[in-house]
Amino acid sequence: MPAEFSFTGDERLELILTVCHPDLAEETRLALALRFACGIGTREVAALLLVSEPTMAARLTRAKKRLHDSGVRFAMTDGAQVRSRLPDALSVISLLYTTGYAAPTGEDGRRLCTDAVELARDALRIAGDDSEARGLVALLVLTEARHPARVDPAGELVVLAEADRGLWDRALIAEGEALATEALNGGTGRFALQAGIAGVHAIATDWNGTDWSAIARLYDGLVAQWPSPSARLARIVARGYADGIGAAGARLELDADEELFRGSLAAQAFAVRAELGLRAGDDAGARRDLHEAIGRVADPAVRRHLERRLGESGG
Known part of the structure; x- marks a missing residue:
C-alpha cells in the first residue's frame, strides 16, 4: 500500500472490518485495524493497548502473516460477517477518537477525532437498529460538542470543571442526547452506558450541578461489563x-x-x-x-x- 494512500468513508470502514479477522485474538484485531486501516503509529497503538512497542511490533508482524495466509475472505455484502465484526469496528473507532482526544491542541488530534466521528456514523448506517453503534455515535457527538470550550484562546487546556458551557455546540448536544436515550432504551452495552454518562454531563448547567450519583451508577454498570483501566479510573473520579x-x-x-x-x-x-x-x-x-x-x-x-x-x- 503506498504511503500516501488513505481510505475514506465506507472503504475505510470496510478495511477495518476486513482486518478484524475472527481467527486473531481480540487485541491483535484491534491493533491491526488501528495500525493499517487508521494509520496510527505502532508506538501509539502499543500505548493504547498497554503493551511495549517491541511487543506490539512483533504481534503486528505475526498477525499480518497470519491474515495473509488465511483463506477466509470478507465481503461487505455478507450481513452475518458484518454483524459479527461490528463490535470490533466500534472498539477501533472509539480508540481512534481517544488517540485524537489525547492531543487537544494538535491538528493531527482534531483530524483523528473528525475521522472517528465520520466512521462511527458510517458504522451506524450499515448497522441499522444497533444500540451499541448508536451509543458510540452519541458518545462521540456529545464529546465533540464540548470541544469549543476545551482550549482557551491562548491555547491552554481548560478542564471540564472550568469550561464555558455557553460555547458548547447545542445542536450536537441535542443530537447526542436523542441518540443516547435511544441507545439506552435499546440496551445497556458499553457504548450506550458511556453515551449516558456523556449525556448527564451535557445537561448539567455547571460542574456543581452535575448529577454525580447518576454518573457513578452508570460507571458501576460500565465497569461490571468492561473493566478497562480507563473506565475504572473514570469511575473513581x-x-x-x-x-x-x-x-x-x-x-x-x-x-x-x-x-x-x-x-x-x-x-x-x-x-x-x-x-x-x-x-x-x-x-x-x-x-x-x-x-x-x-x-x-x-x-x-x-x-x-x-x-x-x-x-x-x-x-
Whole structure:
C-alpha cells in the first residue's frame, strides 16, 4: 500500500472490518485495524493497548502473516460477517477518537477525532437498529460538542470543571442526547452506558450541578461489563464527587488499583490522585502526585495545566 494512500468513508470502514479477522485474538484485531486501516503509529497503538512497542511490533508482524495466509475472505455484502465484526469496528473507532482526544491542541488530534466521528456514523448506517453503534455515535457527538470550550484562546487546556458551557455546540448536544436515550432504551452495552454518562454531563448547567450519583451508577454498570483501566479510573473520579463516598474514600479506592499507576494511564492516575488529595486536604501529597504526573505526560498543553495546578497548590 503506498504511503500516501488513505481510505475514506465506507472503504475505510470496510478495511477495518476486513482486518478484524475472527481467527486473531481480540487485541491483535484491534491493533491491526488501528495500525493499517487508521494509520496510527505502532508506538501509539502499543500505548493504547498497554503493551511495549517491541511487543506490539512483533504481534503486528505475526498477525499480518497470519491474515495473509488465511483463506477466509470478507465481503461487505455478507450481513452475518458484518454483524459479527461490528463490535470490533466500534472498539477501533472509539480508540481512534481517544488517540485524537489525547492531543487537544494538535491538528493531527482534531483530524483523528473528525475521522472517528465520520466512521462511527458510517458504522451506524450499515448497522441499522444497533444500540451499541448508536451509543458510540452519541458518545462521540456529545464529546465533540464540548470541544469549543476545551482550549482557551491562548491555547491552554481548560478542564471540564472550568469550561464555558455557553460555547458548547447545542445542536450536537441535542443530537447526542436523542441518540443516547435511544441507545439506552435499546440496551445497556458499553457504548450506550458511556453515551449516558456523556449525556448527564451535557445537561448539567455547571460542574456543581452535575448529577454525580447518576454518573457513578452508570460507571458501576460500565465497569461490571468492561473493566478497562480507563473506565475504572473514570469511575473513581465520579465516586469522588458522589454522595456518601467523597474524595478521601475515592483516593483509597484508587490506591487499591495499582495497575492504574502503570503504563499509558499513569499520568492521568497521578493527576486524579492529586485532585482527590487537594479536595481531601492533603496538599503535600497532592503536590507529590502532580510532580509524578508532570514527569509522565507527553502533551505540552496537559503538562502546562498540571504545572498551573502545582503552582496553585503551593508547589
